[in-house]
Amino acid sequence: MTKLASVAMAGALVMAAAACGGGEGGGTEGGGDGAARVGLAYDIGGRGDRSFNDAAYRGLEQVAEELDLEVQDLAAEADETDADKVARLQLMAEEGYNPIIAVGFAYSGAVAQVAAEYPDVQFAIVDDEANDLPNLTNLVFAEEQASFLAGAAAALATEEDHIGFVGGVENPLIQKFEAGYVAGAQHINPDIQIDIAYITQPPDFTGFTDPARGQAAAQGQYDAGADVVYHAAGASGNGVIDAAVANEQLVIGVDSDQYLTADPEEQPYILTSAVKLVDTAVFEFVQGAVNGTAEGGTVRFDLANEGVGYSRSNTELIGEYEEQLDELQQQIIDGEIEVPTEP
Structure with a gap:
């Protein structure tokens, strides 16, 4: 039994392996001897957040199905240290996983250390x-651009000229969501009232994993008169959606198209989502790594390359605003609108 399998049996790791037929993986057959084995390590919250981590998992599923490769995903533990993250990545590298994807900015220090220790392994990190490093690809997104469109949608849909934003943890990444959202809303209505709330402050990152506190934060904004709330709060955003349903008010999802992951009773209240194609980033990175074309450095996904955007699934709500939102999107792409990245 390998060390990685031993740890998994002890309950420290959440594993998912797949070797599906029919794909092409850089000249090797998936699951066979010599085929690449792909590892993915989640940020806090793991699978089931219906947002960021689940998007990464969709990319991993696509790798298994279309490239016919063995994949394994590993979950972070609550209150873990950087040393725990280092150990997780080291285990994967020792077990022959290559490439390896670290999901979330919290892996920044860990992935830098382990990538330097294993120069023949190709690594990627999402959101940092x-x-x-020559063997580390940074997969980053223009969250502020998607959030600008979310803010514009909120300003177009509100009946009270009063909207809200709930962030999971107040750090520079989530502030990009806030900055874009506020700018987009004010572009439509300079006098709109916007309530801002963060669930936690660093170094407390439980703001991404506490739906009850997410619900409380959103409830406070609905009680204050907001009728549309946008969240960038990871799994805590599920609580924001709960509050929207309870109050029969609108909510805007994040990262994934949360209309598609919502329960039927939730869907009527999800105006749109500010999406970032983490699944596409994961798949394209693995495809490049297997084909030998992945390089170190930063790959940025934005509106121009369709790496971010807004969702259109709830046609009954968002349909009447699509023409205006598409015009704003093109203005951002053309450089006519510059979207701020800081509040």
Whole structure:
């Protein structure tokens, strides 16, 4: 039994393996001897957040199905340290996983250390570009651009000229969501009232994993008169959606198209989602790594390359605003609108 399998049996790791037929994986057959084995390590919250981590998992599923490769995903533990993250990535590298994807900015220090220790392994990190290593690809997104469209949608849909934003943890990444959202709403209505709330402050990152506190934060905004709330709060956003349903008010999802992951009773209240194609980023990185074309450095996904955007699934709500939102999207792409990245 390998070390990685031993740890998994002890309950420290959540594993998912797949070797599906029919794909093409850089000249090797998936699941066979010599085929690439792909590892993915989640940020806090793991699968089931219906947002960021689930988007990464969809990319991993696509790798298994279309590239016919063995894949394994590993979950983070609550209150873990950087040393725990380092150990997780080291285990994967020792077991022959290559490439390896670290999901979330919290892996920044860990992935830099382990990538330097294993120069023949190709690594990627989602949502961080602090490190410059030849075998580390930084997969980052223009969240502020998608959030600008979310803010514009909120300002168009509100009946009270009063909207809200709930962030999971107040750090520079989530502030990009806030900045874009506020700018988009004010572009439509400079006098709109916007309530801002963060669930926790660093170094407390439980703001991404506490739906009850997410619900409480959103409830406070609905009680104050907001009728549309946008969240960038990871799994805590599920509580924001709960509050929207309870109050029969609108909510805007994040990262994934949360209309598609919502329960039927939730869907009527999901105006749109500010999406970032983490699944596409994961798949394209693995495809490049297997084909030998992945490089170190930063790959940025934005409106121009369709790496971010807004969802259109709830046609009954968002349909009447699509023409205006598409015009704003093109203005951002053309550089006519510059979207701020800081509040």
